[in-house]
Amino acid sequence: MRSAVWWPCAATLVLGTAALGAALLVPYTFSDPNGVDPYVARISGVAVLLLVVAYARADLASTRPVLLALTAVTASFTLLAATPQILVDLFGDRAPSGDAQVFWASLAQLVATLALMWLAWRRTPPTLVPKLRIEKLGWLAAAVAVGASALLVLVMLALPASLLGRLALQPVALTRDLPWLWPANALQGLSQELQFRGLLMGALERVMSKGWANVAQACFFGFSHLAVNYQGPVAPFVPVTIAVGLVLGWMVQRTGSLWPAVIVHAVADILITIGVVSGLYGF
Amino acid sequence: MGSELARRLAAAAVCAVAVCTLTTRVDAEAAAWWTRVALAGSDLSQVRADGATVIVRTRGGSTLMSTDSARSFSPVQGNPQVTVPPQTRSGDDTWIVTSAGSVLHAHGSASLAPDPDSPDLGPGAHLLAAPASLPGVVVAVATDGTVWRRDMAGGWGRALLLLPAGLTSGVPRITAVAAFTQPVTNTVYLSTDGYSVLLSTDGGDDWIHANPGLPDSVAALAADSASRVLYAATPDGLYMHGLQAFPAPPAYHDAALALRWLGTALVALLAAASAVVALSRAMMPRRRTR
Numbered sequence: 371m372r373s374a375v376w377w378p379c380a381a382t383l384v385l386g387t388a389a390l391g392a393a394l395l396v397p398y399t400f401s402d403p404n405g406v407d408p409y410v411a412r413i414s415g416v417a418v419l420l421l422v423v424a425y426a427r428a429d430l431a432s433t434r435p436v437l438l439a440l441t442a443v444t445a446s447f448t449l450l451a452a453t454p455q456i457l458v459d460l461f462g463d464r465a466p467s468g469d470a471q472v473f474w475a476s477l478a479q480l481v482a483t484l485a486l487m488w489l490a491w492r493r494t495p496p497t498l499v500p501k502l503r504i505e506k507l508g509w510l511a512a513a514v515a516v517g518a519s520a521l522l523v524l525v526m527l528a529l530p531a532s533l534l535g536r537l538a539l540q541p542v543a544l545t546r547d548l549p550w551l552w553p554a555n556a557l558q559g560l561s562q563e564l565q566f567r568g569l570l571m572g573a574l575e576r577v578m579s580k581g582w583a584n585v586a587q588a589c590f591f592g593f594s595h596l597a598v599n600y601q602g603p604v605a606p607f608v609p610v611t612i613a614v615g616l617v618l619g620w621m622v623q624r625t626g627s628l629w630p631a632v633i634v635h636a637v638a639d640i641l642i643t644i645g646v647v648s649g650l651y652g653f
Numbered sequence: 654m655g656s657e658l659a660r661r662l663a664a665a666a667v668c669a670v671a672v673c674t675l676t677t678r679v680d681a682e683a684a685a686w687w688t689r690v691a692l693a694g695s696d697l698s699q700v701r702a703d704g705a706t707v708i709v710r711t712r713g714g715s716t717l718m719s720t721d722s723a724r725s726f727s728p729v730q731g732n733p734q735v736t737v738p739p740q741t742r743s744g745d746d747t748w749i750v751t752s753a754g755s756v757l758h759a760h761g762s763a764s765l766a767p768d769p770d771s772p773d774l775g776p777g778a779h780l781l782a783a784p785a786s787l788p789g790v791v792v793a794v795a796t797d798g799t800v801w802r803r804d805m806a807g808g809w810g811r812a813l814l815l816l817p818a819g820l821t822s823g824v825p826r827i828t829a830v831a832a833f834t835q836p837v838t839n840t841v842y843l844s845t846d847g848y849s850v851l852l853s854t855d856g857g858d859d860w861i862h863a864n865p866g867l868p869d870s871v872a873a874l875a876a877d878s879a880s881r882v883l884y885a886a887t888p889d890g891l892y893m894h895g896l897q898a899f900p901a902p903p904a905y906h907d908a909a910l911a912l913r914w915l916g917t918a919l920v921a922l923l924a925a926a927s928a929v930v931a932l933s934r935a936m937m938p939r940r941r942t943r
Contacts, residue, residue, distance in 0.1 A: 381935040389928035393921040404902035406913040412921040419925040420932075429936055528820040532869070535862065537848045541811040542802065542858045645816060647851065649862045650686060650900055 376578040378432035383574070383586055386440050387593060389416050394597055409452040410444075410597050417441040425493075435490060435498050435573035442486040442565045443594055450479040450558070469550035476557035483561045490569060500572030502564070503628045511627035518621065518630065519637040526641055536645035544644060551643050559636030566591045566615065567622045567631050580623050588615030614638075687850075687866030687885065690723045690893045697886035699735040702877040709886055710735040722880060723891055737873070742834055743783035748791050754778045756793060756803075770809050772801050780829060785878075786836035790856035792843070794827050800843065802857025812857040818847050828872050835878035838896055842883060844871035850885065867892055 393416045397403040403412075421437045424430040453475035458465045466474065490500055531537055566587050574583035592612030618631040692709065699710040707719045709726070716733055717726040740749040749757045749765060756771035768791075775796030783791045791803040792812065800813035815824050825847025832841045841853045842863070849864035849871055873886040885892040905913055 378936060382932060385928050385931045385935065389924040392924040392927075396920045396924070397917050401913050401916060403913070403917055405905050406910060407917055408902065412917050415918070415921050416925045416928070419922075420928055423929050424932075427933075430932060432936065433932055527817065530819045531816055531848070532818070536816055537851070537862060538816055538860065539814045540858070540860055541814065543860075546858070647860055647862045650865060 376574075376582075379436050379574055379577045380586070382433040382436040383440075383570075383590065386417070386420060386437060387590055389420065390440065390444065391593065391596075409448045409455075411448050411452075413597060414441075414445040414448040417444040431495070432498070435494050435500055435576070436570065438486055438490045438494070439500070439565060439570035439573055440590075442483050442569055443562075443590075444597075445486075446479040446482040446561060446565065447594075447597065449482050450475045450561075453478045467550075469547045469554075473550045473554040473557075476554040476561070480557050480561045483564050487564060487569060490573075498573065498576050500569050501575055502568040502572055503622060503626055504564075504568065506627050507629045508625070508627060511625040511630045514621055514625050515630040515633040518634045522634060522638055523641065526645070534645075535647060535649070536641075537647040539645060540647070548643070552640050555639035555643055556636040559639055560632050563618070563622075563628055563632045563635050567619055568628055571619055571622070584616060584619035584623060588612050588619055591615035685866055686863065686897075687892045687894050689866075689890050690884075691719070691726060692717070692890040695890055696888045697872060697891060699737070699873045700875045700884045700886040700891065701735055701737065702875040702880075702882070702884050704877065704879045707875075707884060707891075708735055709891055712888075722882075723884065723893065737779075737829070737875075739779035739781065741781060741783050741832075743785045743791075743832075744788055744836075746783065746788065748781055748783050750774060750778050750781055750793065752776065754796065756781070756791070768803070769807065771803070772799075772809055774801070780827065782830045782832035782841055783834075784832035784836075784839055784841055784856070785834050786839050787856050790841075792830055792832070792841045792853070792857045794830055794843075798824060798827060800827065800830075800857070802853075804856060812853070813843070813851070813860055815845065815848065822847075829874040831874040831876045831883065833876045833878045833881075837878055837881055842874055842876070844874045844885060846870045846872070850874070863894075 390413045393412045394410065397407070397412070417437070417440045421434070421441045424433045424437050454468070454471035457471050457474060465471065487502070494500075526534060526536060570590060571583050571587040574586050578586075589612055592608045592610075592615055595607055595611045618635065621630045621634070622628055695709075696712040697709050698712050701708045705720055705722045707723045707726075708729070709717050711717070714732060716729040716735060718729045719726045739751075740747065742748075745761045747759045747765070748768075751757060754774035754776050756768045756774065757765040758768040758771075759765040772793075772795065774793055778794065778796045780794035781791060782793075787805060789803065789805040789807065793801050793803075795801060798815060799811055801809055802812035803809050815827070817824050825845040827843060827845050829844045830841065831844075839854050839856065841857060843851045843853075843860075845851070847869055848862065849867045849869050850862075851860045852863045853860045867885060868887045868889050871885050871887050875884045875886075876882075877884070881896045883894045883896075885894070
């Protein structure tokens, strides 16, 4: 099995996920990390450490594409979460408004993702460079993006409101917030698709079948949501996000373009902003 | 070499867990957001509160009264109706919704007059609230279910539009809106017969789902400033919410913070080191066996 071409990437994804999961979840057993590490810097630290070691040791060269993807996911998420506080620390009373902070944080996430994409493009052997599929959109991809977005709206309206938390529209707040938040949502959708369906799935597809690559990235996509909403129980959310990851990955593979997934992801995030009423413990 | 490293890593993990366990401070748990205080199983349709006196009405037509802050209830002779008038006072301001759905306002001893730019709430509209700690702010519900809010400068805007509960179910009905008439909190509360209770702390601009502990259906709300308590009448009894801060992660300082960071960093380091060891082994060429 170790001589199989897919072994290095698969082993790296499994072991990397285990290490990130341990760093994320073990502190919950002995303390409350929310008051200490609300930006989950600990998982970014683990991913960066693994990447540095992989670049320092030639025998781990084949692990680099997957570790680059894991670092892009974790480090850019920490940057997204921490940027509002960084802006307040830097600018004090002159810091931008809360909504503008979210926009700048989303931009910072995209810049960090692009930097790691550049690293993947320049510092990975040609045979292992991830398939990013960002060059083309095409009529099929555009049609899929529009159709899937419309379907998403219908599904969200059809599912029970309490399941999704989509209880109400808040016109006053939306008028105030959306000029900053919809571009922020779009940037986040772009960043996360570049990370999961671009860097990760694109790297896995170099060494394994499309189907297995899709399943693997979708599982990591689902588990990574454990780090997102730390204010409430999110374990039931994991299978849903795995399913969403599978659908997005399938769309990318079928259309040969990352853009339908970017558009649907952004639409989903904007719909959540518009229709979901947060609870006392967050979403 | 490998086993020595493993022993050191295990020792570091044990130390990290021990340090963090010993320094963990167990914060006193916040009071439950909603707790049922009386009349479990009773289908209540209305509630009013004034200090220790709480009056409820059941769907069966009984009126019950408590004079000990809802600890015990006894029937009220004649079972009079329990009604909430379509008006509220907030500081020196009085707000009224007319039977035609217009919003009237009076400041101090001035006479009531239509509030400029106020919306037509529709005939029969009667739900409005004005938090005393935000002078000029009013939240009112139109007969079509739209929740309007008036800001402190006098501008009115649509604040909340409930969405359908599902594919075949309709939009839940708004059953009550309440605020404290003394300046004890900025919060405005809104009950529904499907989405439990929502609240706003900024005069109706932003809303939060504040349902933990409550049934999905809430028939009425009553806020009592003297006891700083909000009551909710539900199909399964009377619930109470005592004013409290929102749940938030604990904030650690000094040694407690430093030790927690140390423990978290050790766990992360251990996880990374373990992954490197495992990856190194996984990437080794397979040994040939004869």
